[in-house]
Amino acid sequence: MKVLVLAKAPVAGRVKTRLGADVGLDRAADLAAAALLDTIAAGSAATDHRHLALDGDLAAAVRGDELREALAGWTITPQRGDGFAERLVNAHLDAGPGVVVQIGMDTPHASAADLRAAADALGGDDVVLGPALDGGWWVLVRRDVSAAAPLAEVEMSTPTTYDDTLAALRASGLRVVTTVALRDVDTVADADAVAALAPGTRFARAWVSAGATP
Template identity: 65%
Template sequence: MKVLLVAKAPVAGQVKTRLGAVIGAEPAAGLAAAALLDTIEACREAGAEGHLSLAGDLRDAVRGGAIAAALDGWTVTPQQGDGFAERLVRAHADAGPGVVVQIGMDTPHVTAAALAEVADGLATHDAVLAPAEDGGWWALGRRDPRVVRHVARVVMSTSETCTDTRHALELAGCTVGRASTMTDVDTVEDADVVAALAPHTRFARAWRSARPRGVA
């Protein structure tokens, strides 16, 4: 199994902007860095070959040195293309054929078992989607990178993104499996949920330090 991690360098003001509006840009970047490190660790625990498709430069990032060290042995390629959908297609092309599980950096509570569930579904399906609670998806598994071209027409970051992604893949003739739903972190409420689910992660520790008192 290969994991394709699509992520941004955690630079203040460029990541976790919704949380940054509440807690500040620098703490939000710290949360993003912690989430990225937790995700890389889960990939290693899964025994996965790692491929990072990166937007931005780790030299400018919070905890950039620690992230670079954690990526030892990984393939790192820059994101290319106009818009997220095109960058996604390019990233999958870079990752190549075979069993690939694509994830982002918004699920720091992801586990090796959750990644394996997505990969296992590819034994009987052309693609596997793992829904997010907000209507998106947190993981996409595939064997052939060409199937991701059909995802490029889907509008991302809506309450229908997962449903629309499934429909696009099925219309293209793909069989699509489903894996477990997870919460991805965009808001204070999301961060509270994820930190409670995985209290020993770097993300949870960072959130306990960054969360403003009195925020509902």
């Protein structure tokens, strides 16, 4: 099993802008960095085979030195493609063959156990898809790199992205099973809920230090 993380370098104004509208763009970037560090830690604990598809430059990122240190042993490639769906497909191509567990940086409460459980759910099927509470999805597990190709047809970051992704995968003949739903962090309400669920995470500590009380 390999973990594939798609992430943006946490630079103020480029990440968590919805949350930043309420807490400020600098604080939002710090929260994004904390969430990414939690995700990296989960991936590192889940497997020795880890790949980060990165949009941006960690040299300009909040907590850049800490992130680079945490990514020791990871393969890092730049995201490539015109839209997020195309970058997603290309990231799977770069990650290569075999069972890959793909997540983003919006679920800092996703643990190594959650990632391994998602991989175990694959069984004899082709894809595992985990819904997010906002209508998207938080994890995709695929057995073969070709299973990511249908993602290019799906509009991402909409209230129907999960349903549209599931339909596209099944229309291509893939056997798809689902796993547990998790909550993405996009808003203050999301941050409150996720920090309360996982108070020991870097994200929760950053949320509290930013003046919020989970």
